[in-house]
Amino acid sequence: MQKYKNFEPIKVFLEICAIPHSSFQTQTLKEWIIEKAQKFGAKVQCDTAGNVLCTKGLPKLCLQGHYDMVYVGQSAQFLVKPKFIEREGKAFLCAEDSSLGADNGVALACMLLALRDCQNIECLFTIDEEVGMIGAREITLPLLAPYMLNCDSEEIDEVVCSCAGGxxxxxxxxxxxxxxxxxxxxxxxxxxxxxxxxxxxxxxxxxxxxxxxxxxxxxxxxxxxxxxxxxxxxxxxxxxxxxxxxxxxxxxxxxxxxxxxxxxxxxxxxxxxxxxxxxxxxxxxxxxxxxxxxxxxxxxxxxxxxxxxxxxxxxxxxxxxxxxxxxxxxxxxxxxxxxxxxxxxxxxxxxxxxxxxxxxxxxxxxxxxxxxAPWEREESELLQNVLQIAQKHNPNAQLKSIHAGLECGILKQKYPSICFASIGPNISHPHSVREELDLESFVCFDKILQDVLKRFGAF
The missing domain is CATH 3.30.70.360 (Alpha-Beta Plaits)
Structure with missing residues (x-):
């Protein structure tokens, strides 16, 4: 268990958990993200909706995640108290009497570390995804990268190539x-x-x-x-x-x-x-x-x-x-x-x-x-490379269309020339007090992400 507690993306995620960021209550986390990004040398742009775009160098790849969470719990302060547990020889992170916010906090943690370590990268932090994809609908930011990797999926065995509309x-x-x-x-x-x-x-x-x-x-x-x-x-x-x-x-x-x-x-x-x-x-x-x-x-x-x-x-x-x-x-x-x-x-x-x-x-x-509208599958260099890298670290990985909403469909309408794919670690029972993050899958997700960043010249 200690190896997971020392895993740097987990440390950053725990910092995020300490900042209340339920949908429509995200201003403090937004300011924290901007402060971190500027510290890492990124150019930061915001639009009137509250989306945050952080850019370094000449990026070929944009990472995207949302910085609101579905808070289910009894705390009027939207408190999240993470706890590490073991079950049947596996390690998980959950929360005491509330949802955890791994959806999509784990993506934010990895994106911020990528901003710190990469020289050519774009990171798009969208607002209020959980209450109707508001940030994606109202985005007005000028993206540079031709490829976008959404980090909001919840199965390590899936490279998502399309999703449901809603x-x-x-x-x-x-x-x-x-x-x-x-x-x-x-x-x-x-x-x-x-x-x-x-x-x-x-x-x-x-x-x-x-x-x-x-x-x-x-x-x-x-x-x-x-x-x-x-x-x-x-x-x-x-x-x-x-x-x-x-x-x-x-x-x-x-x-x-x-x-x-x-x-x-x-x-x-x-x-x-x-x-x-x-x-x-x-x-x-x-x-x-x-x-x-x-x-x-x-x-x-x-x-x-x-x-x-x-x-x-x-x-x-x-x-x-x-x-x-x-x-x-x-x-x-x-x-x-x-x-x-x-x-x-x-x-x-x-x-x-x-x-x-x-x-x-x-x-x-x-x-x-x-x-x-639904996000429909398209073949691209991004999709081929992400699948190849995912299968290198996890032989069970396969292309999948999911019955959940991702921002990819709306962003594709806004930026038709950009190609999309989506990955993420195992997050079970999101949007509920039973939400759990499978820690081994989170380590695997980070390895996949690092290799994708290398493949697309971010370092």
């Missing part, structure tokens, strides 16, 4: 609020024990979605006479939800049936991974209810998870990531966000049209946000 459907509806006139017992039902995960690379694993599982409970309770008070959940639009909360008022005449449902779900009746906690709450005078039926129909009929697969690999998927509720006067405002991904643009477009038509027929206002 989109968000933001759905809103106002419901009249109603007084609770009956003598009711108020219960709050919260999910617990859900594991979450990345809504792209883990969407095929059948990970339970906390919002959808609690919606099934809500439907059963409503059918037995319960009244909905509040329903919300999710953490990030691009992660499978871990948390969801439902508050209901149960009239006396429906108590027995509702209690039977609640007893079943709190005793693991829906499976070991699907658990709920029920807490009794006081019935406050200001508490109101609303007709939740259209909301439940909308989200339970969503095509959630893998929609289309090819050779067992997902090529079209959807994930309900966020559900929010707000009381506005005499109205209850409901909003939910569905993120879709597709490796074929025609499939994405067809699914958008289908879901939009269905949700609008229910009365929801539906807006398409953050649409970006």
């Amino acid at each position: 989109y968000d459907l933001e759905c809103k509806m106002s419901f009249p609020s109603l007084e609770i006139t009956k003598d009711c017992e108020v219960l709050e039902i919260c999910t617990q024990g859900f594991i979450g995960g990345h809504s792209g690379i883990e969407i095929h694993k059948g990970i339970p979605n906390a919002i959808l599982e609690l919606a099934k409970v809500a439907q059963s309770l409503i059918e037995c006479g319960a009244l909905a008070i509040e329903f919300c959940g999710g953490e990030k639009r691009n992660s499978i939800p871990v948390n969801a909360t439902l508050s209901v008022a149960i009239p006396q005449e429906g108590t027995a049936q509702c209690k039977e449902i609640l007893e079943r779900i709190t005793q693991g009746g829906l499976g070991d991974c699907v658990q709920f906690k029920v807490t009794k709450k006081p019935l406050e005078k200001q508490r109101k209810t609303f007709d939740i039926c259209k909301l439940l129909e909308a989200i339970l009929d969503l095509q959630n998870g893998v929609i289309v697969a090819q050779n067992t690999e997902p090529i079209l998927s959807s994930n309900l990531g966020i559900l929010q509720q707000d009381f506005q006067g005499e109205k209850v405002q409901i909003e939910f966000v569905v993120m879709g991904r597709g490796n074929q643009e025609s499939l994405m477009q067809d699914n958008i049209a289908k879901e939009k038509m269905r949700l609008e027929a229910l009365g929801f206002e539906v807006e398409l946000l953050d649409y970006y």
Whole structure:
């Protein structure tokens, strides 16, 4: 384990972990990156979006990574406390009770060391990738290199040559609020024990979605006479939800049936991974209810998870990531966000049209946000060389198209003459508190990166 603790990229990554940098909260890390780059003799340029371009010499290769992270945890200060662990003879880095930020902090660490050691190199640090590829969408920086190596992949066995596009459907509806006139017992039902995960690379694993599982409970309770008070959940639009909360008022005449449902779900009746906690709450005078039926129909009929697969690999998927509720006067405002991904643009477009038509027929206002096309494979000198070098250090390496979003597709539209490839170490369960970095794979990734830099004349 000590050899990994002394590994220089790990030391730099641990420095990055100490700087909070959740999406939209990245200014301090940005300033730290600029200070380091200037210390290493790089010319630094920034655009109005917050992207940072660092250049030395006459680069043929640009390294690219994003400097925001998906923070999942309970700390209001977005604290990350890394810890080294061993399991089955292998070493990992994870975090205590939060996501780690190896996505994409390990790339930042290697990029900064490359800026220190190389004479001809470009490094592009993009902002807010995890919340809709904002930096890539709004970039205005003048890149010099003809090749770009994205360092945001999460499997050491893969040299990524294409990736999925994505989109968000933001759905809103106002419901009249109603007084609770009956003598009711108020219960709050919260999910617990859900594991979450990345809504792209883990969407095929059948990970339970906390919002959808609690919606099934809500439907059963409503059918037995319960009244909905509040329903919300999710953490990030691009992660499978871990948390969801439902508050209901149960009239006396429906108590027995509702209690039977609640007893079943709190005793693991829906499976070991699907658990709920029920807490009794006081019935406050200001508490109101609303007709939740259209909301439940909308989200339970969503095509959630893998929609289309090819050779067992997902090529079209959807994930309900966020559900929010707000009381506005005499109205209850409901909003939910569905993120879709597709490796074929025609499939994405067809699914958008289908879901939009269905949700609008229910009365929801539906807006398409953050649409970006897939990155399609192209042959290039970069791709050939990266694959050859990767296979030298890891015989299992192969070309792969992934069902996750990378900035390559958007950047390709911005810089059509640049050729792209993507690599990275093994990062399991990103965007969740179970995120782990495989340390041996990180060492291998660094060796591959060093050889690619040499091949393209960076030193």
